[in-house]
Amino acid sequence: MPLTPAALLCLGLHLSLSTSTQGEVLSRPVIWARPSFLVPKGSPVTLWCWGIREAAEYRLHFEGGLAAQERPKPPGPADKVKFLIPIMTSSTAGRYSCFYRSGELWSEPSDPLDLVVTGMYDTPTLSVQPGPEVALGDSVTFFCHLDMATSTFFLLKEGRPSRTQRSHGRAQAEFPVGPVTAAHQGTYRCFGSYNDHAWSCPSDPVTLLVRDYWDPQLVTTGSGFQKDPTRWDPRAQNLLRIGLASLVLVALAGILVEDWLGRRRAPGTRRAARCKCRRLRTQIPG
Structure with a gap:
């Protein structure tokens, strides 16, 4: 029996939604260890998995198999969870990755994290x-x-x-x-x-x-040898040279200005002296 236009429309919408859902890809989570991926034997370590706020569940995989799963606990953020390893041993050392789920979709795995236990042998x-x-x-x-x-x-x-x-x-x-x-x-x-x-x-x-x-001169401090920044940094040396050159230019400009002003004052002073002399002469009785 041929399909009606309404049935064809519903079928098209269903196929479109299915294709959109299948084509949706979640971002890859990030995994890291605190305080470090290097863990002394017998010490605790926390693995964090960071996904998205819409994540409903997180899973931790160890050497390819499921190791633990966590659901975000409100009211905290849902974009990351932590997995605690209370005692680090050679059995818990290895390669870890994590995933998260949003709706019916699971993310791609995170980049692997190599968790290392230290203190297993003597000191090199x-x-x-x-x-x-x-x-x-x-x-x-x-x-x-x-x-x-x-x-x-x-x-x-x-x-x-x-x-x-x-x-x-x-x-x-x-x-x-x-x-x-x-x-x-x-x-x-x-x-x-x-x-x-x-x-x-x-x-x-x-x-x-x-x-x-x-410049081999070093300054010795309590923590070892350090560079004298004024002597070692070329930028500091250039700034020092520029500053000295500017001071010299300012001094020369001051000398020139003072000399120019002195030359302008000199003729007026001589005229005033001559006038004063004439006035003095006219006061002397003949």
């Missing part, structure tokens, strides 16, 4: 050659050593833990760095590992100082 030693002070543009090499038969090592810079460097070796690994810039200056630690998510205790820190030998 970290050194740097040719030394902890290096000139701008030179190269250095960090050496991380652990007596245990560790095959993988990681080098981290404090303040930028997400940018880890990996190296391999028997009991020791090398991390060449260079040519160094001011961005390489900072404090470094290294770890030994048997896998990507279970690391040793951190090494003692090693601080790399990058010096600019354009």
